[in-house]
Amino acid sequence: MIQAILAMVVKEFHQIRRDRFTLRLIFIAPVMQMMVLAYAISTDVKYVYTAVYDYDQCELSREFVRSMSAGDYFIPSHSPVSLLDSEENLRTGDKNVNLIIPRGFSEGLRNSKPVIIGFVADGANANSASIATGYANLIAFQFSERLSGSSFPVVLRQRILYNPEGESVYHIVPGIVVILLTMVTALLTAMAIVRERERGTLEQLMVSPIPVPALILGKIIPFAVLGYIEFSIALALGIVWFKIPFVGSWFLLYGLSLLFVLTTLGVGMLISTMTSTQQQAMFFTWFFTIYAILMSGFFIPIENMPPIVRWFTYLNPVRYFMTIVRGIMMKGAGLESLRTEVLALVIFGVSMFSLSWIRFRKRVR
Amino acid sequence: MSKVRFIIAKEFRHILRDPKSLAVAIAMPLLMTLLYGYAVNLDTKNIKLAVVDEDKTAYSRALVNSFYQSGYFIPSRSAPRLSDLEAVLRAGHAHAVLVLRRGFSEAVRTQEPFQVGLIVDGSDANRAAAATNYSNVLLFDFIRRNTSTQTLRPRVWISPRVLYNPDLRSPDFFVPGLIAIILMMISALLTSITIVREKETGTMEQLMTAPVTPREIIAGKVIPYIGIAFLDGLLVILFAVFHFRVPFEGSYLLLALFGAIYVTAALSIGVLVSTLVRNQLAAMMTTLMVTVMPSVMLSGFIFEIKNMPLPLQYLSMIIPARHFIVILRGVMLKGVGAPAVWHQTLALVLLTAVLLGIAAKRFKLRLG
Numbered sequence: 001m002i003q004a005i006l007a008m009v010v011k012e013f014h015q016i017r018r019d020r021f022t023l024r025l026i027f028i029a030p031v032m033q034m035m036v037l038a039y040a041i042s043t044d045v046k047y048v049y050t051a052v053y054d055y056d057q058c059e060l061s062r063e064f065v066r067s068m069s070a071g072d073y074f075i076p077s078h079s080p081v082s083l084l085d086s087e088e089n090l091r092t093g094d095k096n097v098n099l100i101i102p103r104g105f106s107e108g109l110r111n112s113k114p115v116i117i118g119f120v121a122d123g124a125n126a127n128s129a130s131i132a133t134g135y136a137n138l139i140a141f142q143f144s145e146r147l148s149g150s151s152f153p154v155v156l157r158q159r160i161l162y163n164p165e166g167e168s169v170y171h172i173v174p175g176i177v178v179i180l181l182t183m184v185t186a187l188l189t190a191m192a193i194v195r196e197r198e199r200g201t202l203e204q205l206m207v208s209p210i211p212v213p214a215l216i217l218g219k220i221i222p223f224a225v226l227g228y229i230e231f232s233i234a235l236a237l238g239i240v241w242f243k244i245p246f247v248g249s250w251f252l253l254y255g256l257s258l259l260f261v262l263t264t265l266g267v268g269m270l271i272s273t274m275t276s277t278q279q280q281a282m283f284f285t286w287f288f289t290i291y292a293i294l295m296s297g298f299f300i301p302i303e304n305m306p307p308i309v310r311w312f313t314y315l316n317p318v319r320y321f322m323t324i325v326r327g328i329m330m331k332g333a334g335l336e337s338l339r340t341e342v343l344a345l346v347i348f349g350v351s352m353f354s355l356s357w358i359r360f361r362k363r364v365r
Numbered sequence: 366m367s368k369v370r371f372i373i374a375k376e377f378r379h380i381l382r383d384p385k386s387l388a389v390a391i392a393m394p395l396l397m398t399l400l401y402g403y404a405v406n407l408d409t410k411n412i413k414l415a416v417v418d419e420d421k422t423a424y425s426r427a428l429v430n431s432f433y434q435s436g437y438f439i440p441s442r443s444a445p446r447l448s449d450l451e452a453v454l455r456a457g458h459a460h461a462v463l464v465l466r467r468g469f470s471e472a473v474r475t476q477e478p479f480q481v482g483l484i485v486d487g488s489d490a491n492r493a494a495a496a497t498n499y500s501n502v503l504l505f506d507f508i509r510r511n512t513s514t515q516t517l518r519p520r521v522w523i524s525p526r527v528l529y530n531p532d533l534r535s536p537d538f539f540v541p542g543l544i545a546i547i548l549m550m551i552s553a554l555l556t557s558i559t560i561v562r563e564k565e566t567g568t569m570e571q572l573m574t575a576p577v578t579p580r581e582i583i584a585g586k587v588i589p590y591i592g593i594a595f596l597d598g599l600l601v602i603l604f605a606v607f608h609f610r611v612p613f614e615g616s617y618l619l620l621a622l623f624g625a626i627y628v629t630a631a632l633s634i635g636v637l638v639s640t641l642v643r644n645q646l647a648a649m650m651t652t653l654m655v656t657v658m659p660s661v662m663l664s665g666f667i668f669e670i671k672n673m674p675l676p677l678q679y680l681s682m683i684i685p686a687r688h689f690i691v692i693l694r695g696v697m698l699k700g701v702g703a704p705a706v707w708h709q710t711l712a713l714v715l716l717t718a719v720l721l722g723i724a725a726k727r728f729k730l731r732l733g
Contacts, residue, residue: 022647029654036662039674047671131495138498141505168490191646275385278645279558283389287396294400299667301492303411303439303460309403323457330488337456 004210008218012192016222026188030180030230034237037176038169048132050076051095053118060106064117067143068099073135090122097121097132109147170245173238174326175298180234181257182264182292182318185227187285189220189268194281197272212361220265227261248328252335256328259345260321266352273359292318317348368577372585376559380589390555394547394597395604401539402609412496414438415445415459424470428507432463437499454486461485461496473511536609541693542666544601545686546657548624549631551594553656554649556587556635561648564639579729587632594628595621614700623692623710626717630685631656633720640727660686685720688713 016023050068054061068074076099079089089095100118108115119136121129196202205215238244267288275281294300295309296318302310313319320341327333327341335342380387414432418425432438441459446452453459464482472479483500487493563569563586572582605611634656642648662668663677664686670678681687688709695701703710 019644019647021642022644022650025647025650025654029650032654033658036658036677039677134498134502138502141502171489171491195646277383277386279562280383280385280389282558282645282649283386283393287389287393290393290397291400301489303413306403326488327455327457331455331486333455333457337452 001211001214004214005218005221008210008214009221012219012222015192016226026184026226027230027233030184030234031237033180034173034176034234038173038238038242048074048097049095050074050097050099051079051089052076053079053098053100055103056101056105058106060109061101064101064105064143065099067146068136068139074132074139090120095122096129097136099136169242170330171326172299173242173244174329175296175322177231177234177238178296178318178322178325179293179298181227181231181261182321183289184230185223185261185264186268186271186288187282188226189223189265190271190275190281190285191278192223193219193269193272194275194278198277216269216357216360220269223268224261224265227264228257231257244329246329247332248330249332249334253325253328256324256338256342256345257321259342259349260317260324262349263317263345263352266349266356269356269360270352273356273363292316295319296322298322314344317345317352320344320348369581369585369588372572372577372582373588376586376589379559380593390551390593391597391600394543394551394601397543397547398540398601398604398609401543402536402605410437411439412437412461412492412499413441413459414496415441415443415453415462417445417447417450417462417464419467420465420469422470424473424511425465427511428465428469428504429463431507432500432503435499435503437495437503450484454484457486459486460489460492461500463500473508476512536605537611537698539667540601540605540609540611541697542664542686542690543605544598544693545627545664545689546660546666547597547601548594548628549656549660549686551597552590552628552631553635553638554652555590555593556632557638557642557648557652558645559586559590560636560639561642561645565644580725583636583725583728587636590635591628591632594631595624598624611697613697615696615702619703620693620696623689623696623713626713627685627689630713630717630720633717633724636724636728637720640724659684663687664690666690682712683716685713685716688716 052065054065065076065078069076074097090098098118098120100120102116102118105115105117117140119133121132193202196205206212210218239246268285271281271284271288275284295302295313295316297313302313302319305313324333324338324341324345327338416429416432418429433440438461441453443453443456443458445459445462450462450464453462462482462484464484466480466482469479469481471477481504483497485493485496560569563572573579577585602613606613635652638648638651638655642651659681660666663670663673663681663684665681666686670681670687673681691709692706692713695706699705
């Protein structure tokens, strides 16, 4: 039995090695993905180009504009005071926000009357627009506070744990590591099995004296190994290049990823039993991957989703593993705090793996 | 031309004979629209807040209530232990802990300096920043309502007005980008795979010995996928307009015209990839890497290009989706015509011409 498995594993590795181009892709693709994704994914809102229409033209209004430009947030530039074209610049996308300071701004302030500043935002990017509005409110509030000369008695003192510099790569890179492991194990397994079926070599293997369990294990072990190598490369890159802190236990991380890989290999096998061509296998895996990535909390926060949609995320194994990897890497979470996630992975792993095993045996017979 | 028709008919028969793949090709855009439409909301809301209230007065309870009623914070499912405040953050049961020490209500009444504590899980930087900002504003608001002093006048008010997508709904933002991604995915991926499959199974040689030119083979193989891509694009638009009520302000005809240019670029990439690789797995992975990933990540679909490092910003210029998405958003949400987006139009046409040229040249070389 062990010998049969070994023979299968060796055969599979030969096949993988012989296809140089694909092999190179398997290793280059994740590195490239990591580099591009980590730099591209930033949900921070910065550089809001702001056209200022200053009808007041006095020291106070200029000071307000200066306080807007503190930080990388708003990039104000003065525009000639003719409101005729004020919406054209948003239409073409030259500016993101129009700020309109009304005549009588400073006089109102001196007489302690509330004054209203116009703020017109391009809502085509809903996220940026609402954050920009929030920031503008905050700036106006601080400006008022400074003008009145009295600082507020009760203040908030915040302490930010785990990632005090507020780097979004710290959040994204562990996520990419998870996505890579998911894609490699599920996709390559499904494709490898279906390719043998498409070419008819699966039939040959079945009539050979290799027992079915050895056949299955021999087919999936190499991809588990490849997945692990890729996982490690991505982790190393994250730690060395992106300087992601790793405060948890390596042993726990690798142990739990084995549990997770059980699920994804199961998904790959299950897909291979439902399809007969590589194109179908690819499409099915992809369908799974899109669902798995979007609903995992990778870059779309789960807590923002409506309750019904959130319910679907509980059916997503990647969701739990995402929490585990982020928890271990950044917060040093142990088994104690990850109980729920580990339990979910055990249920997914065992049920997915046995289901696909049963279906595979049925198809082979 | 009639020869092209035969190849188209053959290709269509291939497609129809594989109903599973066809089903996914049609179901995938719908799944993506549904998921993005309902799930994607980058606005930070429902931050899980745990509270340590040592003050235990009407004031402290009112403050906590105002946090929960703001819509930004929800109660966490477990209460923090005083001995280990961070445990709830480590386990992910809360995103932030609000600490109200004894004397809070006293300070509100007497205007004595006082510090309210907030411990934030910073692992998601975006959420941490939002939690801090919201807390500041809510606390400020609470104090202002509960003190009689006139310390905070004069006050500057912001009166926000949002154009084009006044309710700040995310479907309006995502759908145009989604169309670009789905068109790219279907056209580039299906083309490269179908051509490589013919190479893999050896039927490409048979086609080559038939009395058709390489150009006719390509046209015949590619046209059916233009059909599928347009069908998918139409499905997404219909779904978005009727289900998610995304406005469509501009001209359908103009959009179809731009779509045709864009799909030509996507198909050229597909053909180009097919000349580089030998098997379907490699074709798929290469296409994913050069089309789908950049179209999702570097096109401004979700992540703003101006926030990226400069090299990536330059790289994004050669990605057709980047230009097409600007055009799509302009035409769909703002109802602009071609003149308003002439920059993007020019870039898209240039890119398409270059890609088509290279693809045509490489394909001839391979067959010759």
